[in-house]
Amino acid sequence: MRFSLFIHMERWDDSISHEQHWKNLVELTLLAEAGGFKTVWIGEHHSMEYTVSPNPMSQLAYLAARTSTIRLGAGTIIAPFWNPIRVAGETALLDVISDGRAEVGLARGAYQFEFDRMMNGMPAAEGGDYLREMVPAVRELWQGDYAHDGKIWQFPTSTSVPKPVQKPTPPMWLAARSPETHDFAVANGCNVMVTPLMKDDNEVVDLVNKFETAIAAHPEVEKRPEIMVLRHTYVHDESDPEGWRVGTDGINKYYRTFDAVFGNKEEAVNGFHEPSPESKFAEREDFKPESLHRSAMVGTPDEVTVRLREYEKLGVDEFSYWTDNSLSHEEKKRSLELFIEHVVPQFS
Numbered sequence: 317m318r319f320s321l322f323i324h325m326e327r328w329d330d331s332i333s334h335e336q337h338w339k340n341l342v343e344l345t346l347l348a349e350a351g352g353f354k355t356v357w358i359g360e361h362h363s364m365e366y367t368v369s370p371n372p373m374s375q376l377a378y379l380a381a382r383t384s385t386i387r388l389g390a391g392t393i394i395a396p397f398w399n400p401i402r403v404a405g406e407t408a409l410l411d412v413i414s415d416g417r418a419e420v421g422l423a424r425g426a427y428q429f430e431f432d433r434m435m436n437g438m439p440a441a442e443g444g445d446y447l448r449e450m451v452p453a454v455r456e457l458w459q460g461d462y463a464h465d466g467k468i469w470q471f472p473t474s475t476s477v478p479k480p481v482q483k484p485t486p487p488m489w490l491a492a493r494s495p496e497t498h499d500f501a502v503a504n505g506c507n508v509m510v511t512p513l514m515k516d517d518n519e520v521v522d523l524v525n526k527f528e529t530a531i532a533a534h535p536e537v538e539k540r541p542e543i544m545v546l547r548h549t550y551v552h553d554e555s556d557p558e559g560w561r562v563g564t565d566g567i568n569k570y571y572r573t574f575d576a577v578f579g580n581k582e583e584a585v586n587g588f589h590e591p592s593p594e595s596k597f598a599e600r601e602d603f604k605p606e607s608l609h610r611s612a613m614v615g616t617p618d619e620v621t622v623r624l625r626e627y628e629k630l631g632v633d634e635f636s637y638w639t640d641n642s643l644s645h646e647e648k649k650r651s652l653e654l655f656i657e658h659v660v661p662q663f664s
Contacts, residue, residue, distance in 0.1 A: 321353050321357065322359075373406050380410065387419050422451065570642045603649045
């Protein structure tokens, strides 16, 4: 099982500039590359400070020039916000710039907040139609001349300019949860990225089972797709037995903010969303520190290693270390250093 870094610029107030947040992201990426991580993933989000990422491509292009071995993943492009020609061309250009290190992730999108601003209020649930039409169109454009007459997009004969370095195409990943999306991904030769969010490892088992069911249903797919599990991760020193609470408190704040954005009922102020109040979740078991300790990848290096061994036994190909957790850069850096020093070598 390999490791990747899933990272955004997290900005919770205006005490730290965007410029400094970007420098922090670069520092953690370079640390991950030196520590043996295989990929860095950056997603796409709009008009929200707690995940600053209007376009992963520009960030990854910069990182391509600062790195030499780590692969560069758009994780994920939100299909309804793009055109297939633009996806094909921009991702192929990243592949050229990085000498064949690009990975392409696609998702249908989830926040109605973003669809209200990017798609004139289109229901976010309709994003799946865009994803299913986008995937084969991009693949064709990477290969050469292709005209498209679909339900959503129509364009005359076009092609990706430039063409990607990787043959036949760069790896393509789909964010999946439902059995239908797993099946579509595997049928189209795509890898799958899943996140259990706040659920425990039984959810990981369930998601892997959905993936394996899709694999079994499509023996015609010659190259077996891969599965990545994405988890909020915080590693603390074993000398502090209560150190895990730092991680769970930070993740609690992250998900209360996620709730506020996902609920789409409160207006943001200059891009900042106020986290939903703790009182709203007083009776929610999954928001309690002990529950978050069991669900998020939080613990000492030994505790984290034991859980990751179980993921490996399940057949997980890639564990993505999710840095977003509302904590300071110093806390994130120390956690990543502990993971690199004590956990990564166990899986080398």
